[in-house]
Amino acid sequence: MRKLLITAIAKINEEKTLYLVRQALEKGIEPFTILEDVRRGLEIVVEMYNQGKYFLADLVMAAEIYKEAQQIVLGPPQEGDSEGSFQIVFGTVKKDIHDIGKNITIVTMRQYGLRVLDLGVDVSPQMFINALGETGASILCMSCLISEAYDSIKETIKLVKKEFAHNRPTTIIGGRVNETICNYTGADYWVKSCIDGTFLCRKILAEHCSSSTLNQ
Amino acid sequence: MDKVKETLQKWCEVQGIEFSSAEAEERYKKTVQSVADVIQLKTPAKIPVYPFNGFFPAYYAGFTPKEVMYDFDKAGLAWEKYLRDLQPDLYVGPFIVSSGKVLDIVGYKIYKWPGNGLPDHQSYQYIEAEYVKAEEYDDLCTDPTDFMLRKYLPRVFTSFEGFASLPRLFELLELPLVGPHFIVYGAPPVKSALEAVIKAGEEALRWGEFLGSFGMRMASLGFVDPTAGMSKAPFDVLGDTFRGTRGIMMDMFRCPERLLEALERITPIMIQIGLAGFKATGKPFVFIPLHKGADGFMSDSQFKEFYWPTLKKLILGLVEEGAVPFLFAEGGYNSRLEVIRDIPKGTTVWLFDETDMVRAKEVLGDVACIAGNVPISLLYAGTPEEVKDYCKKLINSVGKDGGFILGSGAVLDEAKPENVKAMIEVAKS
Numbered sequence: 001m002r003k004l005l006i007t008a009i010a011k012i013n014e015e016k017t018l019y020l021v022r023q024a025l026e027k028g029i030e031p032f033t034i035l036e037d038v039r040r041g042l043e044i045v046v047e048m049y050n051q052g053k054y055f056l057a058d059l060v061m062a063a064e065i066y067k068e069a070q071q072i073v074l075g076p077p078q079e080g081d082s083e084g085s086f087q088i089v090f091g092t093v094k095k096d097i098h099d100i101g102k103n104i105t106i107v108t109m110r111q112y113g114l115r116v117l118d119l120g121v122d123v124s125p126q127m128f129i130n131a132l133g134e135t136g137a138s139i140l141c142m143s144c145l146i147s148e149a150y151d152s153i154k155e156t157i158k159l160v161k162k163e164f165a166h167n168r169p170t171t172i173i174g175g176r177v178n179e180t181i182c183n184y185t186g187a188d189y190w191v192k193s194c195i196d197g198t199f200l201c202r203k204i205l206a207e208h209c210s211s212s213t214l215n216q
Numbered sequence: 217m218d219k220v221k222e223t224l225q226k227w228c229e230v231q232g233i234e235f236s237s238a239e240a241e242e243r244y245k246k247t248v249q250s251v252a253d254v255i256q257l258k259t260p261a262k263i264p265v266y267p268f269n270g271f272f273p274a275y276y277a278g279f280t281p282k283e284v285m286y287d288f289d290k291a292g293l294a295w296e297k298y299l300r301d302l303q304p305d306l307y308v309g310p311f312i313v314s315s316g317k318v319l320d321i322v323g324y325k326i327y328k329w330p331g332n333g334l335p336d337h338q339s340y341q342y343i344e345a346e347y348v349k350a351e352e353y354d355d356l357c358t359d360p361t362d363f364m365l366r367k368y369l370p371r372v373f374t375s376f377e378g379f380a381s382l383p384r385l386f387e388l389l390e391l392p393l394v395g396p397h398f399i400v401y402g403a404p405p406v407k408s409a410l411e412a413v414i415k416a417g418e419e420a421l422r423w424g425e426f427l428g429s430f431g432m433r434m435a436s437l438g439f440v441d442p443t444a445g446m447s448k449a450p451f452d453v454l455g456d457t458f459r460g461t462r463g464i465m466m467d468m469f470r471c472p473e474r475l476l477e478a479l480e481r482i483t484p485i486m487i488q489i490g491l492a493g494f495k496a497t498g499k500p501f502v503f504i505p506l507h508k509g510a511d512g513f514m515s516d517s518q519f520k521e522f523y524w525p526t527l528k529k530l531i532l533g534l535v536e537e538g539a540v541p542f543l544f545a546e547g548g549y550n551s552r553l554e555v556i557r558d559i560p561k562g563t564t565v566w567l568f569d570e571t572d573m574v575r576a577k578e579v580l581g582d583v584a585c586i587a588g589n590v591p592i593s594l595l596y597a598g599t600p601e602e603v604k605d606y607c608k609k610l611i612n613s614v615g616k617d618g619g620f621i622l623g624s625g626a627v628l629d630e631a632k633p634e635n636v637k638a639m640i641e642v643a644k645s
Contacts, residue, residue, distance in 0.1 A: 057514045060462055064466055098341075100461050147592050176592070
């Protein structure tokens, strides 16, 4: 039964997934266990995407199924749910209002257990700085799809370097960017896909964690 | 295919332009001949260069995007300065920046632009959302134009909210139906919507007259704007401003039959939209920006089932009448090359952005002209030497035997003028 559920979501079968979720609930299986299975199925989808076997459309649909399963199990999301402190601050930079790529990446990151604060689109350098200050997040992810907004990345990074002389957050950019834009803006990393971004963040956080343990 | 040949032949005859000088005439004729040659996969006298400009001329001339959107005299000055100074063979006319005044009058809600929610120095941007629900496919398919008039327009234009109360135009069939039909037109919401239509029309007419005379004047100076009109892949029509990316992707899973039916239903309309400009101007290109079929968006089988069949019908419908589809494949198209090969030889141009040009040439070289793919990031942040190197490599690997137009890989807004100049100069040498 549990294997069936994981397979159903991995195959992006909405009807079957939701049917199995309802059945599991009726059988009295722990909500957490059910959601863990759905999450594992979603992880397979993300892995297949990573291998080029699944595509954005599959990811969008799988995330939707996950959301629906979550609602069946937990009921509608409550305002003010706290997920603990944020590790990553994420936004589309000033002048740019594209949000699809950013949203997909955030969904993927959250599937991998990363705690992400989404600042939305058209985020000014100062807003990024404020959020970094308030959350103490160690990674700043910026999405940018238009050339007019490259300078917004540059300005933000300049400000990050100025404001956080010690414990400077790592800066990562994605969207219509490449090595040239990474060098131009002074970002630490640039990534091509939501998966690259997610794995990079996990790696950075793991390193960050072990180095802070060493420092203690 | 023969019709395309006819179109290009006629275009090369160059009629109705009073050139300002013998050089301008020579330049114009040489450009159109070279473009006609590359479309038909012949080796041209010169590789045409087409910086696919959006707001670049405005930035170049020191105007903000807001200024050129709201003052067409400034748009004219900016475009003329850009063309005279940098001398590209082909250019995108100032129609691309639209008229801010018309947009204001109609209250277009699904975009932001400088003067409406964005700072003066920025290009316009689309606000993606689900403007049409999946449950509305049946309504859309029953009568697309009625759906547009009474459902879609009231949603996306503030000034046309009154159209939601209009009766169906189709009922104007018999005398007893005529009187009742018009009652609602006298009511304030519809009346004010109609007043906005007239106001927008008056403003658009002034703008249109400017575009016409500007285009003629630039032609007389030897600059070629090859674009006659625009259309869109049916999948993008529904996936961009109707259902949105998320919506249409879920539709592929949840209601594939209804999606396919809607795609088929709007295809003939998209062909007619593309042909309207072509028939009015005789210029060859119908611009078709491609969005949701790029690498990574959907699987090969989804591309073959949902995206390509109606795009192919659109291409064939345009080609049959003699127009040249100019397809702008934004993002990467590496995984689609074998599929899109299935089109009539020598009738289309494919502007590639991040696609591997060498492979594109290998796969498409004997059926279609390819164009692009100088990266916007390089034009923005690189040096003239880097741009020249990139262009030379591109020409050597895919351009020297014809079937190629050199240009930016995507819409050119902000970039270093010396880099754009470097790209244009490489094609001259």
